[in-house]
Amino acid sequence: MTVAQKGIVYLVGAGPGDPELLTRKAAALLETADVVYHDDLVSEDVLALAAGHALVVSVGKRCGARRVTQAEINQKLVESARRDLAVVRLKSGDPLIFGRAGEEIAALRSAGIPYEVVPGISSAMAAAAAFGASLTSRDAASSVLLVTGHHADKPNAEFPPTRIVYMPGSNLAAIAEQWLAQGVTPDTPCVIVSRVSRPDQAIVRTTVGELRDAKAPESPAILLAGWALQNEKCATLFRSHSDSETEPRTSVSGL
Numbered sequence: 001m002t003v004a005q006k007g008i009v010y011l012v013g014a015g016p017g018d019p020e021l022l023t024r025k026a027a028a029l030l031e032t033a034d035v036v037y038h039d040d041l042v043s044e045d046v047l048a049l050a051a052g053h054a055l056v057v058s059v060g061k062r063c064g065a066r067r068v069t070q071a072e073i074n075q076k077l078v079e080s081a082r083r084d085l086a087v088v089r090l091k092s093g094d095p096l097i098f099g100r101a102g103e104e105i106a107a108l109r110s111a112g113i114p115y116e117v118v119p120g121i122s123s124a125m126a127a128a129a130a131f132g133a134s135l136t137s138r139d140a141a142s143s144v145l146l147v148t149g150h151h152a153d154k155p156n157a158e159f160p161p162t163r164i165v166y167m168p169g170s171n172l173a174a175i176a177e178q179w180l181a182q183g184v185t186p187d188t189p190c191v192i193v194s195r196v197s198r199p200d201q202a203i204v205r206t207t208v209g210e211l212r213d214a215k216a217p218e219s220p221a222i223l224l225a226g227w228a229l230q231n232e233k234c235a236t237l238f239r240s241h242s243d244s245e246t247e248p249r250t251s252v253s254g255l
C-alpha cells in the first residue's frame, strides 16, 4: 500500500466531493500524511480520511478573515517538507485543472523539494457523470473545451489553450501541420505520453515544430501541447531538438 513519505509533497486530487470518487492512492496518502493543506472546496467527508495525528490546514483563498496568498501556500509546502514531514496538498477535482498547481510545482522545484502529482476526477467529468451524458459524440462534439469564467471580464488574460489529443495515431506530422496552420508557434512544447501510469510508461518531449520527427508512440498514447507544459524550471526539458527521451515511471520529479 502507498504510504506518504517524509520530505515529499504530494499534490493530490480530491475529486468532486464524494470520498468514494477518490483514487485509492489519494486515500492512502491522505491516511498517512503528517500534514494536509487543502482548498475550500475539498469536502469534509474527504478530509475525515486524514490520519488522527495529521495537522489539517485550510489554505483556501477565502479562509478566515484574511486571504492566504499563493506565495504563503508555496512557503508552507516547502517549509513542511524541509521539516521532514509527509505533506499532502489536497485540491478539489484534479490538481492540474485550474488549481494553480504550476506555481506550487515551480516553488517546489526551485527549492529542490521532491513532489508527486496524484490525479483526481475533475468536476467536469463528475458533472457529466451526474448528468449522465457523454462529453464527446461522433455526431455532435469532437472536442471538449475547459475554460475558466474567472477571467471572463479580462480579455487580456487570455492565453492559448493546452491542446490534448486522444488517439493521436502515428500521423503526428498531420497534427503538427494543422496546428501550425492555425497559428500555433513551432517552439510550443509538446509531450507524448504512452501507457500512462503503467510500468512501461514512456514520455517523449518535443515541440510542435519537431513533432513530425517524433517516433510514433506505443499505444495507448496521448499527445499534449501548450506553454503551460513548460514551467520556468522545466525550460531545459524542452530543448529546441526533439530529444525523444523516455522517463522512468516514477513521477517524483521535483529535483
Ligand SMILES: C[S@@+](CC[C@H](N)C(=O)[O-])C[C@H]1O[C@@H](n2cnc3c(N)ncnc32)[C@H](O)[C@@H]1O
Binding pocket: 016, 017, 041, 091, 092, 093, 094, 095, 096, 097, 098, 099, 121, 122, 123, 124, 127
Ligand atoms: C478553482 S476551480 C478548481 C477545479 C478543480 N481542480 C477541478 O478539477 O474540478 C473551482 C471550480 O471548480 C468547480 N467545482 C469544483 N468542485 C465542484 C463540485 N463538486 N461541483 C461542481 N463544480 C465544482 C466549480 O466551478 C468551482 O468554482
